[in-house]
Amino acid sequence: MLVSNHARPTLEDVAARAGVSRATASRVLNASPRVSPEALEAVNAAVHALGYQPNRAARALVTRRTGAVAVVFSEPEPKIFDDPHFARLIRAGARALADVDVQMVLMLVHSPDDQARAHRFLAGGHVDGALVFAPHRNDELVSIVKKLPLPVVYAGKPWGSLRGMHLVDNDNEGGAVLATEHLKSLGRKKIVHVSGPLDELSAIDRLNGFKAALSLDDKGAARVTEDGGFTREGGRKAMSALLAKVPSLDAVFVASDLMAAGALETLHEAGRRVPEDVAVVGFDDHVSIAEHTAPKLTSVRQDSDEQVKHMVEHLMKLLRDETVKSKKQMLPTVLVRRESA
Amino acid sequence: MLVSNHARPTLEDVAARAGVSRATASRVLNASPRVSPEALEAVNAAVHALGYQPNRAARALVTRRTGAVAVVFSEPEPKIFDDPHFARLIRAGARALADVDVQMVLMLVHSPDDQARAHRFLAGGHVDGALVFAPHRNDELVSIVKKLPLPVVYAGKPWGSLRGMHLVDNDNEGGAVLATEHLKSLGRKKIVHVSGPLDELSAIDRLNGFKAALSLDDKGAARVTEDGGFTREGGRKAMSALLAKVPSLDAVFVASDLMAAGALETLHEAGRRVPEDVAVVGFDDHVSIAEHTAPKLTSVRQDSDEQVKHMVEHLMKLLRDETVKSKKQMLPTVLVRRESA
DNA sequence: CTCCTCGATGAAAACCTTTGAGTCGCTGGT
DNA sequence: ACCAGCGACTCAAAGGTTTTCATCGAGGAG
Numbered sequence: 001m002l003v004s005n006h007a008r009p010t011l012e013d014v015a016a017r018a019g020v021s022r023a024t025a026s027r028v029l030n031a032s033p034r035v036s037p038e039a040l041e042a043v044n045a046a047v048h049a050l051g052y053q054p055n056r057a058a059r060a061l062v063t064r065r066t067g068a069v070a071v072v073f074s075e076p077e078p079k080i081f082d083d084p085h086f087a088r089l090i091r092a093g094a095r096a097l098a099d100v101d102v103q104m105v106l107m108l109v110h111s112p113d114d115q116a117r118a119h120r121f122l123a124g125g126h127v128d129g130a131l132v133f134a135p136h137r138n139d140e141l142v143s144i145v146k147k148l149p150l151p152v153v154y155a156g157k158p159w160g161s162l163r164g165m166h167l168v169d170n171d172n173e174g175g176a177v178l179a180t181e182h183l184k185s186l187g188r189k190k191i192v193h194v195s196g197p198l199d200e201l202s203a204i205d206r207l208n209g210f211k212a213a214l215s216l217d218d219k220g221a222a223r224v225t226e227d228g229g230f231t232r233e234g235g236r237k238a239m240s241a242l243l244a245k246v247p248s249l250d251a252v253f254v255a256s257d258l259m260a261a262g263a264l265e266t267l268h269e270a271g272r273r274v275p276e277d278v279a280v281v282g283f284d285d286h287v288s289i290a291e292h293t294a295p296k297l298t299s300v301r302q303d304s305d306e307q308v309k310h311m312v313e314h315l316m317k318l319l320r321d322e323t324v325k326s327k328k329q330m331l332p333t334v335l336v337r338r339e340s341a
Numbered sequence: 342m343l344v345s346n347h348a349r350p351t352l353e354d355v356a357a358r359a360g361v362s363r364a365t366a367s368r369v370l371n372a373s374p375r376v377s378p379e380a381l382e383a384v385n386a387a388v389h390a391l392g393y394q395p396n397r398a399a400r401a402l403v404t405r406r407t408g409a410v411a412v413v414f415s416e417p418e419p420k421i422f423d424d425p426h427f428a429r430l431i432r433a434g435a436r437a438l439a440d441v442d443v444q445m446v447l448m449l450v451h452s453p454d455d456q457a458r459a460h461r462f463l464a465g466g467h468v469d470g471a472l473v474f475a476p477h478r479n480d481e482l483v484s485i486v487k488k489l490p491l492p493v494v495y496a497g498k499p500w501g502s503l504r505g506m507h508l509v510d511n512d513n514e515g516g517a518v519l520a521t522e523h524l525k526s527l528g529r530k531k532i533v534h535v536s537g538p539l540d541e542l543s544a545i546d547r548l549n550g551f552k553a554a555l556s557l558d559d560k561g562a563a564r565v566t567e568d569g570g571f572t573r574e575g576g577r578k579a580m581s582a583l584l585a586k587v588p589s590l591d592a593v594f595v596a597s598d599l600m601a602a603g604a605l606e607t608l609h610e611a612g613r614r615v616p617e618d619v620a621v622v623g624f625d626d627h628v629s630i631a632e633h634t635a636p637k638l639t640s641v642r643q644d645s646d647e648q649v650k651h652m653v654e655h656l657m658k659l660l661r662d663e664t665v666k667s668k669k670q671m672l673p674t675v676l677v678r679r680e681s682a
Numbered sequence: 683c684t685c686c687t688c689g690a691t692g693a694a695a696a697c698c699t700t701t702g703a704g705t706c707g708c709t710g711g712t
Numbered sequence: 713a714c715c716a717g718c719g720a721c722t723c724a725a726a727g728g729t730t731t732t733c734a735t736c737g738a739g740g741a742g
Binding site for chain 2: 727728729730731
């Protein structure tokens with residue numbers, strides 16, 4: 001009976017061993033309610049004994065479902081991937097998708113070439129849906145993806161019209177308000193801001209929160225804000241510029257931890273003590289950064305794991321039920337106090 | 342998710358439009374030599390006109406090939422993923438696999454649970470092969486993967502017997518020799534070493550290179566070496582310990598850039614000037630780190646992009662021809678001089 | 683002119699699963 | 713006794729591609 005034939009067992013084999021038809025075996029595997037307890041048990045036993053694993057291709061062929069989803073990062077500046085934020089998102093995606101037993105197909109798109117490839121791939125029906133990370137202004141990829149008849153969930157707000165889109169965003173503006181209010185509550189009077197690149201909506205939202213908390217108009221904000229480009233080096237430079245523009249500053253809200261790390265270095269070199277002379281609040285709460293700066297960084301936490309988990313959850317809902325309507329989900333942010341403010 | 346408007350064209354449609362049979366159309370797509378020039382052109386035209394894309398599932402069903410390969414990172418300490426090295430490898434993998442038009446299925450395994458899942462997945466025939474990154478000693482995953490009838494290429498030497506394995510390694514030992522010789526050539530007399538965790542062979546190889554260049558035995562090496570765990574924080578601590586153990590040190594070879602960044606901070610705090618008092622050489626040549634330390638870091642370059650590219654190439658060879666024999670490939674390393682040594 | 687060879691092509695089987703339609707044996711109502 | 717209804721199952725038809733084998737026609741050798 002036990003044939004150690006190295007060919008993988010098929011559903012037919014399972015059915016034969018369980019003494020039922022292929023159809024019944026299939027129904028057991030798909031948890032159909034219309035099977036008797038005996039059949040169910042017999043089939044399960046056979047599956048176990050044979051170590052049966054459904055053939056994904058055959059299943060995909062008939063269900064027209066691939067059991068895979070694409071995770072797409074659109075980012076013209078490949079070096080930004082050095083940001084630990086990126087690693088965190090990938091990690092979260094891998095985990096969340098594995099949990100629901102779907103394959104994660106990772107796509108990194110930088111060049112127009114990559115865009116074309118992504119277009120071909122996504123249009124080719126190789127995946128059931130996609131998670132898209134495309135933070136930049138006027139990203140061609142978003143227009144491409146929008147036209148596809150493919151369920152997509154975005155991370156954050158992509159640039160452009162949001163009509164009919166599904167997305168899970170962090171409350172960037174709220175978090176920025178939190179940070180700024182905290183600095184105010186410490187009695188700081190000259191609060192400045194290192195922003196992210198203003199072609200990303202998350203950076204704009206954070207800037208807006210900063211402005212709102214201080215009741216600043218555009219002009220006022222411009223006087224106390226510098227763009228740090230979401231890089232460590234950018235954070236250094238922006239901080240230098242701010243020290244020059246506003247020598248009397250006593251607090252700074254930095255729109256990312258990576259930039260904050262750079263800003264701290266600049267402040268240190270300039271002889272300003274943190275938090276005594278200058279209070280600093282970051283954004284992201286990247287433990288691997290925030291816990292290792294000197295002093296440890298107070299930061300606004302956005303839970304990327306949670307964000308990705310929600311994205312996956314929502315995409316699965318979309319895949320099950322085509323009629324889910326457009327939905328924008330907003331995740332709360334919270335201030336984590338450490339030593340820098 | 343298919344839209345009723347435009348059902349995707351099948352090979353049948355292409356054949357009809359080109360006025361040939363499905364078989365011939367298929368032959369064209371698979372670049373079979375046995376088709377007439379006219380047929381070839383007609384089919385290509387039809388493919389283009391219809392925007393035809395082969396159905397992957399159907400193809401997989403008959404060829405018993407999935408067109409996907411797994412990229413597996415086995416790493417008990419999830420936080421290590423914050424290392425930019427990880428991001429770089431993923432990026433390189435995504436690119437290299439996309440170039441040969443195969444899907445990359447990313448698997449991150451931390452826990453025994455993850456191992457079980459990976460086992461099921463890899464044994465389930467869901468991929469044609471795997472690229473495995475498993476640097477740690479006695480990694481259970483390696484034993485699991487070894488038993489699978491699945492073509493696998495390893496990154497670096499996994500722990501244990503290498504019989505019959507395919508791998509692409511960097512010349513860690515040679516690079517370490519390079520670094521140490523360079524420090525010697527600068528006239529440094531008291532050279533110490535911050536190693537990686539000694540449950541990784543790459544760390545051991547680098548340590549061995551260091552020992553070889555200085556003709557040290559185990560005892561001698563122990564006196565001038567500290568384990569920095571491949572983390573920034575570990576680098577700081579190891580450097581402190583070394584300063585205590587060998588106050589007169591005038592050079593240090595650090596087994597990774599991330600650790601070197603930490604070591605530089607410690608040296609700075611201790612008032613040692615780099616490179617005047619202490620010369621520092623890192624390993625990895627991570628531009629995003631090495632270019633942004635103060636002073637800029639001299640480092641041993643290992644080209645991860647190249648490594649991954651070779652891994653993919655070799656795996657593809659394995660997939661085409663089952664009879665390729667076991668092969669260990671070694672990639673050269675080279676010293677990149679900047680300011681720190 | 684016939685017989686062969688050979689290259690290009692087509693018909694059809696095979697890959698493995700899901701699923702709608704049909705079958706079978708019971709129960710319970712009339 | 714009969715029939716409707718029902719639950720549990722089986723049959724067999726897709727689903728789109730590759731590949732083997734047979735066929736067909738043309739051209740060369742005899």
